[in-house]
Amino acid sequence: MYVGGTMQQIPDKSEGKLTLESMSGAEFSCKKGQFTIPYKSLHSLEYGQKAGRRLGVALVISPIALLSKKRKHFLSVGFEDAAGTKQGAVFELAKGRTHSVITTLEARSGKKVEFESEDARKHYEKEGR
Numbered sequence: 001m002y003v004g005g006t007m008q009q010i011p012d013k014s015e016g017k018l019t020l021e022s023m024s025g026a027e028f029s030c031k032k033g034q035f036t037i038p039y040k041s042l043h044s045l046e047y048g049q050k051a052g053r054r055l056g057v058a059l060v061i062s063p064i065a066l067l068s069k070k071r072k073h074f075l076s077v078g079f080e081d082a083a084g085t086k087q088g089a090v091f092e093l094a095k096g097r098t099h100s101v102i103t104t105l106e107a108r109s110g111k112k113v114e115f116e117s118e119d120a121r122k123h124y125e126k127e128g129r
Contacts (some may be wrong), residue, residue, distance in 0.1 A: 002028060003074065005089035009033045015113060020104045028089070037079045037089070042109040047102060047124060048116025054117035073098045099127040
């Protein structure tokens with residue numbers, strides 16, 4: 001999901017697909033449009049997590065479920081578009097995909113990811129095993 005950023009043509013919270021198959025750039029596409037993040041002009045990667053309570057599920061299932069957490073995975077990307085304009089995008093990544101997405105972006109851009117917290121780093125490393 002494109003959570004938000006500077007891409008005016010794409011509404012915030014747009015569900016779509018982030019494709020890393022092209023050797024020139026990562027491509028995000030959704031119903032409202034698409035954009036490309038050229039690997040050569042990618043200048044920052046940051047990974048973080050946000051944990052929230054599963055309140056809706058908890059009330060239906062049982063009060064014990066209030067103790068469970070749903071963890072969301074966010075990747076912030078800073079880059080310059082084809083016109084040389086600085087851009088930024090925040091994506092929510094599916095569980096189980098963070099390591100492969102970040103590893104591919106690091107390899108193709110030559111940039112290293114920064115972690116929002118030590119918990120984010122630990123999750124990334126655990127998922128890569």
